[in-house]
Amino acid sequence: MGRPAPCFTSAMIHVRPMTFGQSGPGRLSGCVGNWQTSVAGKSDTSTEAAPTQPTVELPRPLQVAPDFWRLYLTLSTVIFCGFVALGSAGPFQALYAVSLGATLGQVALLAGGYTSIALFAGLAWGRLADRPGRRKWLMVGGMCLLGIVHLASALVPHWEWLVPLRFIEGLAIPAHQVASMAMMGDLLAGHPNRPRLISAYRMSGSLAFSVAIVASGALSQAVGYAGSYIVATAFFAIGAATAATLPGVVRVDVAVPGTTPTRVGFGELLTGPMRPVLILALAFGLPFSMVYSVWPIWIANELGLGQATYSQLWGLAAFAEVPFMLAAGWMIGRAGAPRTFTLGLIAFSAVYCVYLINPPIEGLFLAQVVRGLGFAAYTATSLTMAIELAPATARGRAAGLYQSAQGLAQITGNWIGPPLAGAFGFRPIYALAAVAVLGGAAYALRIARPTTQTDL
Secondary structure, eight states, X not given: OOSOOOOBOSTTOOBOOOOTTOOSTTTXXXXXXXXXXXXXXXXXXXHHHOXXXXXXXXXXXXXXXXXXXXHHHHHHXXXXXXXXXXXXXXXXXXXXXXXXXXXXXXXXXXXHHHHHHHHHHHHHHHHXXXXXXXXXXXXXXXXXXXXXXXXXXXXXXXXXXXXXXXXXXXXXXXXXXXXXXXXXXXXXXXXXXXXXXXXXXXXXXXXXHHHHHHHHHHHHXXXXXXXXXXXXXXHHHHHHHHXXXXXXXOOOOOOOTXXXXXXXXXXXXXXXXXXXXXXXXXXXXXXXXXXXXXXXXXXXXXXXXHHHHHHHHHHHHHHHHHXXXXXXXXXXXXXXXXXXHHHHHHHHHHHHXXXXXXXXXXXXXXXXXXXXXXXXXXHXXXXXXXXXXXXXXXXXXXXXXXXXXXXXHHHHHHHHHHHHHHHHOSHHHHHHHHHHHHHHHHHHHHHHSSOOGGGO
């Protein structure tokens, strides 16, 4: 199969030579197992005393939780409810703020303030999520708080009231996202079909989002944007109640005898094998946020297509993600993670170029299908790698870093997108985004070559 995937190899966090681009289903699998086995070798003095004997790293036995499918479906239901809620209200936040009197610059204030808080909250929640028994209650508490925020947002009379509510939302969203991601990592640890199961898990979110945005688009035209926020409140409540049925801890790892779990900090994760994942998250997320912070206004107001057409276009992209998400899970095992990343980034470059030429409505619908392909390829790959490339004791921190990298990209894009659109128009933003994601695609192709950690 070639050299192993990037893994932590000792309590000192040395990193093995790595090949991100090698193909095969075992490319990412076993990282945590090899890390733990290497720690065991470090602690086993009898092995060090006999260097002439070859050391064979045997795969750890897979211990699947007896109620694996119940837990997997419960976590999938939680993400489904969360994405129904986000699809009901999230895509309309800019339009809702404008309808309450906000300018483009004030929309940037709302979005930028939210993502600034989420950026640091993800790191804090990641550290807390690595403490035993905390992940379940972070999910429950985060979704309850989100329900309260969306209910209050539906009742505000002016956009200024959205400022503190969006800031509270920035605290709450990373709590449940980091905790659910870490718990899913616990559940799938050692499972041979991790990429496909992770893709199917995330696919449930795409399906929920696509249904919600189309339905809420029609609802917002009938009763106003406040109705979409009420729907979001209801589904956050259902998600919190579902998460409350989960156990406090999901344990699937088989401990290596004679070893002590090693605490891995943010620094080791940043300088270790997660670094390329975080770089690619920034390369994708910054232009994405820059474009889609103003895209709803461009579609609904600038092109005059209205909020119903906007919701249909966004919903089409989310619907397209559903089959593409499953295909991406298969492709990760066959072609390798960087090549799947590259496919997603090139697809988004094509989408931004279509926006640039101001196409007719048929071209916009075609672009949204390609957008679904690109988003599925990026999301399935990044989520799989973020879950797999950290030891069990640091899954919460790894999830927090992943969420914060996305938050950093989002805050930067949200801060610069609306002001640039206000000053120069929408088309320069699309051109800049197309160039940026092509740079990310070139980096993904570079790490697809056999290389070492120091080369990255």
